[in-house]
Amino acid sequence: MVYDSIIIGTGPAGVSAAINLKVLGKNFLWFGASSVSEKAAAAELVRNYPGLPDITGKQLVWTFENHAKGLGTEPENKLVTAVYDLGGRFAVAAGTDTYECRTIILCTGVAAAKPIAGEEAFLGRGVSYCATCDGFLYKGKRIGVLCFDKAFEHEAEYLCSIAGKVCLMPMYKGCSVSAPNAEIVMKMPKEIAGGMKVEKLVFADREEAVDGIFILRASVSPSILLHGLKTDGGHILADRQCRTNIAGVFAAGDCTGRPYQYAKAVGEGNIAAHSAVEYLAENK
Numbered sequence: 001m002v003y004d005s006i007i008i009g010t011g012p013a014g015v016s017a018a019i020n021l022k023v024l025g026k027n028f029l030w031f032g033a034s035s036v037s038e039k040a041a042a043a044e045l046v047r048n049y050p051g052l053p054d055i056t057g058k059q060l061v062w063t064f065e066n067h068a069k070g071l072g073t074e075p076e077n078k079l080v081t082a083v084y085d086l087g088g089r090f091a092v093a094a095g096t097d098t099y100e101c102r103t104i105i106l107c108t109g110v111a112a113a114k115p116i117a118g119e120e121a122f123l124g125r126g127v128s129y130c131a132t133c134d135g136f137l138y139k140g141k142r143i144g145v146l147c148f149d150k151a152f153e154h155e156a157e158y159l160c161s162i163a164g165k166v167c168l169m170p171m172y173k174g175c176s177v178s179a180p181n182a183e184i185v186m187k188m189p190k191e192i193a194g195g196m197k198v199e200k201l202v203f204a205d206r207e208e209a210v211d212g213i214f215i216l217r218a219s220v221s222p223s224i225l226l227h228g229l230k231t232d233g234g235h236i237l238a239d240r241q242c243r244t245n246i247a248g249v250f251a252a253g254d255c256t257g258r259p260y261q262y263a264k265a266v267g268e269g270n271i272a273a274h275s276a277v278e279y280l281a282e283n284k
C-alpha cells in the first residue's frame with residue numbers, strides 16, 4: 001500500500017499537519033518517537049499562544065492530542081530511522097517495518113545533538129539507531145551503545161543480552177543498566193572510525209575496538225534521515241510553502257529554524273499539509 005503522506009514527529013507541527021491531512025481526507029501515517037513531544041509539554045507556562053492564555057505546556061499538548069484523536073488520528077510510537085527517495089515515492093523505515101508514501105512531512109523538531117564524526121558515513125555499515133531491528137546482527141560481538149536518555153535503557157539492556165561485549169555510554173546521570181558484559185564509559189566518542197565497516201570508537205584519550213555502534217536518541221539528524229536533504233546549521237532549508245529541495249518532501253516547525261515557538265510550528269504544519277495535498281493533486 002502506498003500512503004498519500006507520512007508525517008514524522010509528534011510535536012505541535014506534526015499534530016497540526018495530521019489534523020489538516022485528516023480534514024482534507026488524505027490517507028496517511030503519523031510516526032513519533034513518543035506519543036507526545038516532551039519538549040512541547042515542558043513549558044511551565046505558555047503566555048503567547050493565541051486564545052489560550054496562561055496554559056501549561058502539558059495542557060496545551062493535551063488539547064492538541066485530543067483534537068487529533070477526536071478526528072480519528074493518532075501517532076504510532078515509532079522512531080523513523082531512514083527515508084529513501086525512490087523517485088516519485090518514498091520508503092520510510094520506522095521501527096522494524098518499512099512503509100511507502102508519495103509525500104513526506106518532516107516535523108522532527110530541533111535535533112538534540114549534532115551527529116558524531118563518522119555517524120553518517122557508517123550508517124548501515126555498523127551504525128544503527130534501532131536495537132530491535134539490528135540487534136540480532138551483533139550476537140556475541142563487540143558493540144558500543146550510546147544512550148542519550150533513560151527511556152532507552154530497555155533497548156540497551158536488550159543489546160547487552162545479545163552482544164558479547166558492550167561499551168555502554170550513558171549521556172545522563174543515574175544509568176541503571178547493569179550487565180556482566182557491559183563496561184560503562186561516561187564519555188562521548190569523538191569519532192566512529194573503520195574501513196568498509198565500523199571498527200572502533202575514538203575517544204579523546206583512547207580507542208575502543210567495536211563491530212558496531214547503536215545510537216539511542218529520540219531523533220535522527222535530518223541530513224542523516226534523508227540523504228540529499230539540504231540543511232543549514234542543523235535546520236532544514238524550506239521555502240514559505242514548506243517545500244524542501246526534494247520534490248514531495250515538506251518540513252515544518254522548529255526543524256526549519258527559529259523562532260522556536262508553538263504558533264510557528266502549528267502554522268507551518270498547516271502550510272506543509274496543504275502544500276503536500278497540492279503536490280499530490282499536481283503529481284497524480
Ligand SMILES: Cc1cc2nc3c(=O)[nH]c(=O)nc-3n(C[C@H](O)[C@H](O)[C@H](O)COP(=O)(O)OP(=O)(O)OC[C@H]3O[C@@H](n4cnc5c(N)ncnc54)[C@H](O)[C@@H]3O)c2cc1C
Pocket residue numbers: 008009010011012013014031032033034036037038039040041042043044045046047048078079080081107108109110218219220225252253254255259260261262263265
Ligand atoms: C522549557 C520550554 C518552554 C517553552 N516555552 C514556550 C512558550 O512559552 N511559547 C512558545 O511558543 N514556545 C515555547 N517552547 C518551544 C516549543 O515547545 C517548540 O517550539 C515546539 O514544541 C516545536 O514544535 P515542533 O513540532 O516543531 O517540534 P517538537 O515539539 O520538538 O517535536 C518534534 C517531535 O518529533 C520527534 N522526532 C524527531 N525525529 C524523529 C524521528 N526520526 N522519528 C520519529 N519521531 C521523531 C521528537 O521526538 C519530538 O517528539 C518551549 C520549549 C521548551 C523546551
